[in-house]
Every structure is written in C-alpha cells, then in structure tokens.
Amino acid sequence: MNLKEKIFEKIENGTFLSTFCPKCKKHMWPPSNNCKECFTTTGLKDIYNEGILLEKSYSHIVGQQGYFGIGDFSGIRIIGKLESNIEIDEIILISKVKTNNNNKILVEFKKIDN
Numbered sequence: 151m152n153l154k155e156k157i158f159e160k161i162e163n164g165t166f167l168s169t170f171c172p173k174c175k176k177h178m179w180p181p182s183n184n185c186k187e188c189f190t191t192t193g194l195k196d197i198y199n200e201g202i203l204l205e206k207s208y209s210h211i212v213g214q215q216g217y218f219g220i221g222d223f224s225g226i227r228i229i230g231k232l233e234s235n236i237e238i239d240e241i242i243l244i245s246k247v248k249t250n251n252n253n254k255i256l257v258e259f260k261k262i263d264n
C-alpha cells in the first residue's frame with residue numbers, strides 16, 4: 151500500500167492522517183515520503199482536528215458552489231468547504247473527510263461549538 155492508499159483507508163474509518171517528520175516534529179501536506187526540510191523518511195500521524203480559518207472565498211464553479219476556506223491544522227494548510235457563518239481567524243473543526251471518484255480528498259469545516 152502506498153501513502154495515499156493508507157491515508158484513504160483511514161479516511162474511510164473517519165481518521166485524518168498526514169505525513170509527519172519525526173525529526174522536525176512537523177506535519178506535511180500534501181503527503182510526502184520524505185521531509186522537505188531534512189529529507190528524513192516520514193511516518194503517518196493524526197491531524198489534530200482543530201484549526202484556524204486563514205482564508206475564505208466563494209466558489210462559483212458549477213456543482214461546487216459555496217464557501218471554501220483554507221484552515222491551518224497542526225501547522226499544515228488544508229482547503230475545505232465551509233459553512234457561510236464561519237469567519238477568518240475563527241476556530242474550526244474538520245467535520246467531514248471523504249474521497250471522491252477522482253481520488254481527491256474532500257474536507258468540510260464547521261465552527262467550533264462553544
């Protein structure tokens with residue numbers, strides 16, 4: 151199984167993993183077999199399911215209309231679909247992770263419940 155297959159298999163079970171450099175203690179996304187900074191072989195680690203919304207924009211692409219944003223999770227940036235009420239700098243959670251037929255990872259964010 152390659153990295154992507156392993157990550158996809160975990161997503162099926164509801165766990166979101168990314169590659170992680172044991173030396174730099176850093177997550178990497180998109181997944182990579184080697185650390186971009188020190189070239190150490192990476193392992194897989196859970197992404198902490200709480201992040202901050204950095205950017206928000208609206209997509210007009212047919213079939214994908216809606217808000218999208220970039221979230222910072224454990225130091226990596228992930229693009230996901232957003233509810234319209236989430237604003238930049240707010241704390242977000244990864245509410246859904248799934249894969250589509252084109253082997254892409256689709257992520258949805260929601261606002262943290264206080």
Ligand SMILES: [Zn+2]
Nearest residue numbers: 171174185188
């Ligand atoms: Zn490293």
